[in-house]
Amino acid sequence: MRVVLAGGGVIALLTAIECVSAGHEVIVADQADIPFSGATSFDRHRVLRALHPGDLATTAAAVSAHHAWIELERLLSTRFYEQVGALTAIDAEKAAAARELLTAAGSKAEVFGAGELADAFPHAGFHPGTGAVLESYAGVLLADRVLAACAGRLRWHAHAELHPHRKVVGVDADRAEVRLADGGILRGDAVLLAAGPWSRELLAPELSRELVLHRQTMLYCDVPPADAAAWAATPAITSLGTPGGAWLVPPVAGTPLKLSAASACRVVDDVVGGTAPSWWREHLIDTFAALIPGFRRDWLVDTRDCHYLARRSTLGPMLAVLGDRVLSYAACGGSSFKFAPLIARSLAARLTGADPAPTGLEPLDRPLIRASGVHPTRPALRGVS
Template sequence: MRVTVVGGGVIALLTAVECALDGHRVTVVDQGPIPYSRATSFDQHRIIRALHPDDPPATRAALRAHRRWLELEELFATRFYERVGALTVLPPAAADAGTVLLADAGGRARTLTAGALADRYPHLSLGGAAGAVLEDDAGVLLAERVLSACVGWLKWQPGVGLLEHRPAVAVDGESGRVTLADGQVLDGDGVVVAVGPWARRLLPERVAKSLALYRQSLLYCRVPRGAAEAWAATPAVPALGTRRGAWLIPPVAGTALKLSSAAVCRQVDDLTDNATPERWQQELTAEFADLLPGFGPAWVLGTKDCYYLSHAETGGPLVVSLGGSAHAYAACGGSSFKFAPLIARTLADRVLGRVPDRTGLAALDADPLDARP
């Protein structure tokens, strides 16, 4: 079977890997270099953790994704998963419930009291009334290294081709035809579209209108030399327990400390640049001044804004059927990287005409939205 994968980010590349592992001919095409440096998934690092409070199916799915990431490290012969753990700060009762939830799902975690948090992480101001869940099977994925490893593996596979700097302008799902901006037509037996925030350009108008575009601001920071040892022992923190939804990724394997919060994620009309406006940089700086002792503008090495699409109706991901054996991962919902191996396997199964295994993620397990007129 000939499969065309449109996209240069983590979902597209892992879907191409899954199709190639099944012995199919694969062509990956993207508007920029592969991997695409403007893809939302092209970044220094991402958090991988299992705990999704009050959501057992998502917690179990995250544990399966964790195991698949370890398998992918072996397949690609590349280390990109730093298993530093993950710390989710919650009210004490919720932390106890989270630990039980993880244990029931087959994960490993322990509950930390406010006192234990203060002793372990004096460089974080987490509030005296908080508890936390500390996961063992969690940590940081080195995102750029993941994408490079995918491409490096694909280049050595027979029957796999990469077409860079070739934007797709139209997809005909029924015929399996992808038309490029230069007029070339790629014919295949199946098509997967996973182009992140650019998806609306390749989808029918009624589907595109159902997708909301979001812009998120990020700070990349250098930790003080005197605190380097403490930060080296810091897990990823997907939730710092604040009203504004602050989170951080520690500096691992030569990366920067990354800071952001849900409060600086806002809906926008169009993709523009990736520069962080001064207002949002100042807002993040002020927010983390209350969370990291001594934090200030001098810590900041750089900033970046990234974009993602969400299904307006659910606020999460969306899989779309384009007819025939063509499918699109139309929206990622802002939290797809950790689940990327499960998403890629599901997309590959759908385009290859197989019934996907259930993942526990509603957006993947539901029937795709039919985009045909």
Template structure:
């Protein structure tokens, strides 16, 4: 089948990969260059973790995601996953660590508790509040997304997949599996996959009221040399307690420490220039300062502005439309870690290997394993 894929971020590229390996003919349309730095998933790395809040279906779906990544590594010939372990800290009433632990318990997921003394010993660079403890899983770490995108593009090119850069899609016609381009051209296939990230609401009016593009900033920092050893071998951090929603990737693979704060994100226009605003680095550092000792000694070495697409309950929104058209969106900043499984599932749904009517429940982690298989 000839399948049009709108969007060449990680999900679109993963869909094209799955289509090609199954003998279909993907046609990839990207509004900017390939790779596109404006894609939601374009960054040096993104977290992948088992930890999710109690009742969040992604805590079940993440195991399918890991299996899909393993299939991709086999095809690429190398892995771009770095397993550092994942750590959540906190302890005050209302801290996310508690619902995270409840989620693990509900799913029967094993974890380790690092009591305050052990947490301080293992992570001496942390500023800890009285009673803070750690919730640790050995599985979890970072996906090196820039490298994944580069290798996927090379893999697709080697197989002659049509990839059209600077081919902005301004409208879709689901009943005809057709994409309309900004230059007036049209591309039609037997099926259509919409993986347009923060731009999805502009292509699917019916979803627009449920979607909110949000702007987020991450900073890259270099720890002072005298504590570099303490950072070596550190796990990734998912949350530090409180309301800042901070996540952190330690220095690894020659890349500096990276962090962001969900509390700093805000609604925005994904077509806006990707520029830092005056004072933003210091604003972001203000979120992290209570949690890292001597943060003023760390040097800011880079920043990245990105846009993701939020849904009202921060769950995935996926489904099928008329004419073998399928879509996934509402990632709320978490789609990258699920990209391989989301892209391959959309490809299956578009080509008859999975019932599109099951996509909404599957994407929310609500299907039993037999139904999702």
């Protein structure tokens, strides 16, 4: 089969790898470079933690994703998964239940009381009195390296074509073809739209209305040399236990320390550049100055804003079946990168007519619109010819 993929982020690239690995042909078209530094996937790191409190299926899926990333490192002959673990601040009374959940999902976990946490990670700045759960089947994915490795593999693959700077402006769900801004048409047997935060532009209003656009500011820091060893031995901290939802990614594999918080995330109308506005930068500087001992603004080496979509009703991703083997996957913030190998496997199976194995991830196993027959949902797309 010939599969056309719109987008060159982690979802499209890993789905393309799945398809060519199964013997199919792929055509990947992105509006910009492949990979594109403005894509949501293009950052120094993304965190993989397994714990989804109170949700065994999703926690087990995250443990599967952990193993899938290790397999992908082998397949792509590139090191991009730093298994430094993940630490989540959690109330003492909920910590034991979280450890049991992780154990049931096949992951190892350790509980820290408030005193132990402050002793083990004095440099990290947890909210006073908080405890934590440390998972070992977790860590940091070097996101830009993942994209470069995928694009490199596809660029030289006999059954893959990469089309950078070819923006998709319309999709014909009946013919499984996409129309490009330059007037060209890419025709396949199946189509995947994986346009990240730009997904709404390709969907009809009834679907795009379901998706809410968010923008989040991040700080990138160089830690002082005296603290470098302590930071190098720090897991990804997905929650410092503060009311504002502060989190950090340690400086692994030569990357800077990354700091952000749920409080630096806001709903916006459009994707507009990646420059962090000064108000949001100062908000994060103030947040972390109050948390991390010795934190100073001259640690800062860069700032960036990133966009993501979330489905209004679930705050998660949205898989929509637009036609027979024509899909749209609108990824979400927080977890679509770590789950990308499972998402890609499932999407590739649907696109190529194989039975997708259950992933344990609700939006994948139960897509939004189930089209029946060969000529469904023509009006679901804007720009249908």
